Amino acid sequence: MFKYIKSDIPASIVVFFVALPLCLGIALASGAPLFSGLIAGIIGGIVVGGLSGSNIGVSGPAAGLAAIVLTAIGTLGGYQNFLVAVVLGGVIQLLLGVLKAGIIGYYFPSSVIKGMLTGIGIIIILKQIPHFFGYDAEPEGADSFIETSGENTFSAILHIFDNLILGSMVIGIVGLGIMLFWDNILAKKSKFFKIIQGPLVAVVLGIIFYILTKSHETLSISQSHLVSVPVPEDASSFLAQFSFPNFSVITSPDVWIVAFTIALVASLETLLCVEATDKLDPHKNVTPTNRELLAQGTGNILSGLIGGLPITQVIVRSSANIQSGGRTKLSAIVHGFLLLISVILIPTLLNMIPLSVLAAILLVVGYKLAKPQLFKQMYKLGWKQFVPFIVTVVGIVFTDLLIGISLGLAVGIVVILLKSYQNSHFLHIEDKSNGKHKIKMTLAEEVTFFNKGAILNELNSLPVDTNLELDVRNTRYLDNDIIEILDDFAFKAKERNINIKLVSERGVIENPESFIEFFKLEPKIAK
Structure with a gap:
């Protein structure tokens, strides 16, 4: 784990600066205590990061x-009743991890995963444009269109110049320029500029x-345009920020419904992010998905026990880590x-970071995602891809993550069905000698009921006085529906x-x- 420490430490600092405002913003958007987002971020990093494969x-x-x-x-x-659902969701x-449900993530097409990454990249850009110019009406800005302020992503962009903060815009532009200069020029000239990352320099300049x-x-x-971390006065006030579940409501059906919802949605988001981050990873590591579910479940149990929000693996933080x-x-x-x-030692310093720099x-x-x-x-x-x-992409940008992925998956399934319909067989007209058509039809390796329409249309379109050669030597699975179609055609063929x-493989039958x-x-x- 310490083999690449020179790469991992600078990356962790960048991820920290990306994660900090998101933890706070998501807590605010969720109607939960601000500290709950930080708890989830801490456990997602230390506990889930340690247990994950x-x-x-980054979770x-x-x-x-x-x-x-x-x-x-x-x-x-x-909120304390809700924490019970978070703990149960983790259980x-x-x-799900024990039952090896992690395999679900592998059934999403590559085109949908790439669309998810691109859609999230576009939303990150759209969400951060207002913050970049100092318009912070919407605190949560990463990967959804949640409206906690009466604004949505597009209306916030339209209102930028009515609410522009010159100082935020200036340091945002400076920070963005530094990062681009750092990545594209300085990082190529010296290893020092790879160890000290551009985002860290941008944040330090933002504070100055x-x-x-x-x-x-x-x-x-x-102050409203700066990071806002809770600042405890002493140890007791720090500990007072933790909340604990009210287990007296554990028998409530509503609690269990919420728990199952959290578990299913969090697991699906995690598995999709695992698939996406593995595709982004230049070293092509493969994450064990069942172990990931076990790690996420453990993290959610601990997060719920001490007052944190539900945890998933998050593509924004993960992609920042990779990049x-x-x-x-x-x-x-x-x-x-x-x-x-x-949050323990330097909350006051953190509260001097302009949000526009983090937006940059x-x-x-x-x-880089889009x-x-x-x-x-x-x-x-x-077109199939x-x-x-x-x-x-469009579904994620205009609805939300899960709906967009569901739409892409549905279209992907339709494409598969269309190709399955088309690829069930092929026709080859060999010759038309002696006034009779000679046609060869070769069935594919697997022919299912999805292919019924295509095969039926081809058989019905055969002209009278045809010699048909039906080759099934390569076929290993033939649906009973197809066999019935062929059986019915054998009767009609005599009339025509x-x-x-x-x-x-057993020979030739006339x-x-x-x-x-x-x-x-x-x-x-096989039938």
Whole structure:
């Protein structure tokens, strides 16, 4: 784990700066105590990071669960009652891990996963544009359209110039310029600039800018446009920020419904993020998904027990980790410790960081996820890849993460069915000598009821006086529906003077009386 410490420590610092405002913003958007988001971020880094088999995945509170949390707190009658559901949700995730449900993540097409990454990248950019210019009406800005302020993503962008904060915009532009210069020029010239990351320099300059312009009439940045970490007065006030579950409501059906909802949504988001981060990983590590569910379940149990929000693996933090050069789980673990240390020792310093600087960091992350070249690459792969990809992107941008993925998956399934319909067989007209058509039809290796329509249309379109050769030597699975179609066609063929030659591994049969009886005896074809 310490082999790549020179890469992991700088990456952990970048992830820390990305995670800090998101933890607070998601807690605010969820209607939960601000400290609950930090708890989830700390446990997601230290506990889940330590138990997970992922080298580059980073866990914490997820915006995709914020709407569920917001509703559930009201439904269950308070935050402490809700924490019981978080603990139970973690237990259910442990059970899913034991039952090896992690394989579900592998059934999502690559085009949908790429669409998910691109859609999240676009949303990060759209969400951070207002913060970049100092308009912070919407505190949560990573990967959803949750409206806690009456604004949605597009209306917030339209209102930017009515609410522009000059100081925030200036330091945001400076921070963005530094990071681009750092990545594209300095990092290529010296190893020093790879160890000390551009985002860290941008944050430090942001703090200095805030201090120097405090009394400036035009460039000063008010407290509402800075990071807002709870500042405890002493140890007792720090400990008072923790909440504990009210287990007296554990028998309530509503609590169990929320628990199952959290477990299922959090598990699905985690598995999708695992699949996505493994694709982004330049070293192509493969994350054990069942172990990931066990790690996430453990994290959610602990988070719920001490007052934290539900945890998932989060693509924004994970992609920031990858883009910053993270190699092992050490970067995720250290980012968790940085969150813990910072909220205890330096909350006042953290509260001097302009949100526009953090927005600049996320703009770079978003662009790297949604590069224009990717759209061109997907288009070149053909419509079967491009259509599910673009539907997923649009669905995520205009609805939310799970709906967008569901739409992309649905389109992907339709594409599979269409190709299955088309690829059940092929026709080859060999010659038309002696006034008779000679046609050869070869069935595919697997022919299911999805292929009924295609095969039926081809058989019905055969002209009168045809010699049909039906080759099933390559076929290993033949659905009973197809066998019935062939059996019915054998009867119709006599009326239309169509001669059938059936070629199988058992030999050649002319005009079989019953396809049903024939395939009962065919040893290599499963029915």
